[in-house]
Amino acid sequence: xxxxxxxxxxxxxxxxxxxxxxxxxxxxxxxxxxxxxxxxxxxxxxxxxxxxxxxxxxxxxxxxxxxxxxxxxxxxxxxxxxxxxxxxxxxxxxxxxxxxxxxxxxxxxxxxxxxxxxxxxxxxxxxxxxxxxxxxxxxxxxxxxxxxxxxxxxxxxxxxxxxxxxxxxxxxxxxxxxxxxxxxxxxxxxxxxxxxxxxxxxxxxxxxxxxxxxxxxxxxxxxxxxxxxxxxxxxxxxxxxxxxxxxxxxxxxxxxxxxxxxxxxxxxxxxxxxxxxxxxxxxxxxxxxxxxxxxxxxxxxxxxxxxxxxxxxx
Ligand code: NDP
Numbered sequence: 001x002x003x004x005x006x007x008x009x010x011x012x013x014x015x016x017x018x019x020x021x022x023x024x025x026x027x028x029x030x031x032x033x034x035x036x037x038x039x040x041x042x043x044x045x046x047x048x049x050x051x052x053x054x055x056x057x058x059x060x061x062x063x064x065x066x067x068x069x070x071x072x073x074x075x076x077x078x079x080x081x082x083x084x085x086x087x088x089x090x091x092x093x094x095x096x097x098x099x100x101x102x103x104x105x106x107x108x109x110x111x112x113x114x115x116x117x118x119x120x121x122x123x124x125x126x127x128x129x130x131x132x133x134x135x136x137x138x139x140x141x142x143x144x145x146x147x148x149x150x151x152x153x154x155x156x157x158x159x160x161x162x163x164x165x166x167x168x169x170x171x172x173x174x175x176x177x178x179x180x181x182x183x184x185x186x187x188x189x190x191x192x193x194x195x196x197x198x199x200x201x202x203x204x205x206x207x208x209x210x211x212x213x214x215x216x217x218x219x220x221x222x223x224x225x226x227x228x229x230x231x232x233x234x235x236x237x238x239x240x241x242x243x244x245x246x247x248x249x250x251x252x253x254x255x256x257x258x259x260x261x262x263x264x265x266x267x268x269x270x271x272x273x274x275x276x277x278x279x280x281x282x283x284x285x286x287x288x289x290x291x292x293x294x295x296x297x298x299x300x301x302x303x304x305x306x307x308x309x310x311x312x313x314x
Pocket of ligand 1: 152
């Protein structure tokens with residue numbers, strides 16, 4: 001690779017498709033393997049997954065930094081305000097993962113309501129020989145509350161509509177372009193529904209949005225599904241609610257301190273847990289990689305970035 005290719009640093013695990021694409025056009029360094037101090041002065045871009053943690057002090061290591069390309073739609077780990085102050089552009093990969101995340105949200109709803117993983121274990125263990133599996137909860141026709149009605153929230157609602165679910169939602173601003181009932185208060189939304197799905201961004205503005213009060217409102221017959229970020233749900237309050245059965249169950253793809261999942265949570269049988277895989281299909285990771293690379297290429301060739309984060313839009 002010629003030294004005239006722009007130099008970049010990969011800051012977290014990225015899909016193999018993106019690694020291959022980057023290696024064709026860039027001199028690629030890995031965050032924890034930069035031995036030559038002079039590299040820091042030459043790096044023009046950082047590339048990482050949605051879980052990348054890039055704060056002002058890390059950016060300060062790179063005096064020539066121009067861009068951060070995130071391979072993911074969530075960018076709560078990036079200090080965008082600090083980037084903007086230095087004129088560093090930040091891009092992400094919206095839209096291309098909507099279907100997968102919505103599919104997994106519906107999968108978790110079905111899995112936790114119909115106890116699919118427990119039924120699988122029951123069948124494998126031949127517990128069936130001792131009697132039938134306990135009855136479960138019907139999803140079709142139930143009341144669904146969606147916290148966050150953006151790109152992915154709408155994709156979830158579209159699928160839930162096919163299950164004849166009665167859909168309402170909470171956001172900070174009511175939308176005029178969706179047919180679902182708006183509930184301005186998240187606790188009131190939780191109180192009104194059977195299933196609550198969380199799909200907001202992470203970060204300080206949504207930290208513990210789903211707190212003990214919201215869980216209490218959801219109630220002993222209510223189920224929670226979180227495909228947003230672990231930080232959006234008060235994990236301690238959630239574990240307590242699940243242990244005391246003050247909510248019926250939860251389907252979780254995201255956690256506060258990934259990849260650490262508290263033992264108390266792993267022990268519970270009223271949860272279905274997945275390891276932050278909502279966008280994790282070959283098709284979607286390829287599409288995300290292509291968009292993350294296209295954003296980087298656009299910037300390096302002097303073109304406008306295709307999908308800058310909202311804060312960096314002109
Ligand atoms: P959008 O920006 O399109 O939508 C975000 C929605 O959240 C908006 O409707 C927004 O409405 C709402 N929202 C923001 N803050 C609040 C709040 N405090 N209370 C209630 N609603 C709020 O984002 P996407 O739909 O594309 O993605 C959403 C998030 O999903 C990502 O940021 C990411 O964290 C997560 N995600 C998780 C994945 C996984 O692997 N599990 C994969 C992909 C995404 P308003 O501004 O009016 O409040």
